[in-house]
Amino acid sequence: MKKTIMTLSIAASVGLGTAFTGIPAGTVSAESISELQKKSQEIQSKQEGVQNEINQTEAQLNEISAEKAQINAEINRIDLAIGDTTTKIIEKNQQIDEKNAEITQLNKEIDGLKERIETRNKLLKDRARSYQESGGMVSYIQVLVGAESFSDFIDRVGAVAVILEADQDILAQHKADKAALEQKQAKLEKDLSELEAMRAELAELQAGLNVQKEEKNQLMTSLLQEEAQVNELKMSLEEQNENLAAQDAAVQKAIELEQQRQAELRKQQEAAASSRGTSNGGSGGAVSTIPVSSGTFTRPAAGSITSGFGWRSFNGGGFHYGVDIAKAGSVPIVAAADGVVSRSYSSSSYGETIMITHIIDGQTYTTVYAHLSSRSVGNLVPVSKGQVIGYMGNTGDSYGQHLHFELHRGGWNAAKSNAINPVGIVPL
Ligand SMILES: [Zn+2]
Structure with missing residues (x-):
């Protein structure tokens, strides 16, 4: 033993x-x-x-059971929070994907506009150059000189100006569009960085919840060990x-x-x-x-x-x-x-x-x-x-x-x- x-x-x-x-029988x-x-x-x-000690161990076991139930409830709550956070992270990822798609689309539009602006610019330069090369400016003056009356002259000046202005307007419109798109792009990028910040925050929250859950799990393990010890004590009692x-x-x-x-x-x-006998x-x-x-x-x-x-x-x-x-x-x-x-x-x-x-x-x-x-x-x-x-x-x-x-x-x-x-x- x-x-x-x-x-x-x-x-x-x-x-x-x-x-x-010597204990004599019968005394x-x-x-x-x-x-x-x-x-x-x-x-x-x-x-x-x-029995009192057994009652005490039973009270201890009840206490441990209550603690276990409480920790289980906490673990369930943390699990729910982790589930909720995961859903939110998935949502944020979707929103980020959507924003990225929007930005890609916008970039394409901006690229298209840039191209059109370049084309328009080139056209205007070409036109100016052809005026100079072909004596366009001279014929332009001739157009004005060839006016039959003062009002005709005014009309002719206006017509030339309108043609020039129309070109300038288109270019200005393109530039305004481009500026608007770039503003929109800046806003989308700001949204995107906000979404990414939110996602990072959620990920941090989730990591914190995982740590909490790990702590509760450890607490539960030590409670189970304590319970086993008290049970053993109770059995020996x-x-x-x-x-x-x-x-x-x-x-x-x-x-x-x-x-x-x-x-x-x-x-x-x-x-x-007196008939006593000993039995061996x-x-x-x-x-x-x-x-x-x-x-x-x-x-x-x-x-x-x-x-x-x-x-x-x-x-x-x-x-x-x-x-x-x-x-x-x-x-x-x-x-x-x-x-x-x-x-x-x-x-x-x-x-x-x-x-x-x-x-x-x-x-x-x-x-x-x-x-x-x-x-x-x-x-x-x-x-x-x-x-x-x-x-x-x-x-x-x-x-x-x-x-x-x-x-x-x-x-x-x-x-x-x-x-x-x-x-x-x-x-x-
Ligand atoms: Zn022995």
Whole structure:
């Protein structure tokens, strides 16, 4: 067995020797029953304490659940915001594409106008040049000189001017159009840069939301871890509670047995017939049986001691709260003393396990038999010293067939604070 080191009350073992020596059968009085009842009350108050702790862990689990729900809601909200931002980014991309298309179209129009302006310019220059080259200016003067009257002259001047102005007007119109288009182009480019700025802002917002989501996810992970830890604690508390309940039931059974025994004793005393016998329910036939000792305790199994009670360096170190007895083959395990089975169960660490509660001179003791291959007694069954309760095995946290035997002065608890060295008490 590998177990966490916890407080161990060595003082509890002081003076044990006397507690176990010579308790003549039949001397147990009503006093022992009241002590058992006191013991039962102690166990019940311990159970209350453990139950309080279980309630606390439940409250913690509820709190964690509420936090989880809150974080889930926040994650959902962030997801919605991310979805919304993504939609907006898609919209902005569409708008940017549209603006780009408009700008491309506009650029084409501006290019067309530039071409027309150039053509018009060239035409005007050509016309001016042809006037000079062909003596156009002279004929223009001649046109004016050839006027028949002053009003005809005025008409002729006007006609020439109109022709010149028409050319100039077209050119001016083209230039105005070009300026307007360029203004429009500037506006579109401004719109475009605004859209791109908005898109960049949205992308930043989305990145921020992703960071938030990552943080919430991490928080959720740590909550799940905490929940697992609290659940584990709750499970161990529940196991402790079950053990306490089993111990209490065993004490109740012991009270009942003691009352029956005392009634029987009184009857015998009344009949003045002293025919008491001791029963040493020995078993025969099996390969590795051992003789049952005549004292209060007997050895729980045949075999050699492979690890004693106390600190040890192997197997990861730590405190060994029991004694290991190993032997190959079919090795029966016997009850170390008269008592009542307080627990017969399968544990992940202890493997197949039996715990027996013994009441000796008003004091409760618990013996533990771990790593069994099989158990042959159930809960609350009265057992007598030397009675076979199962067989040696290698179940649970065990490396090779052996019996892990523990003795507790009082009830068993997860901290094993009542564990004592069985050497000197149990003949090993
Ligand atoms: Zn052990």
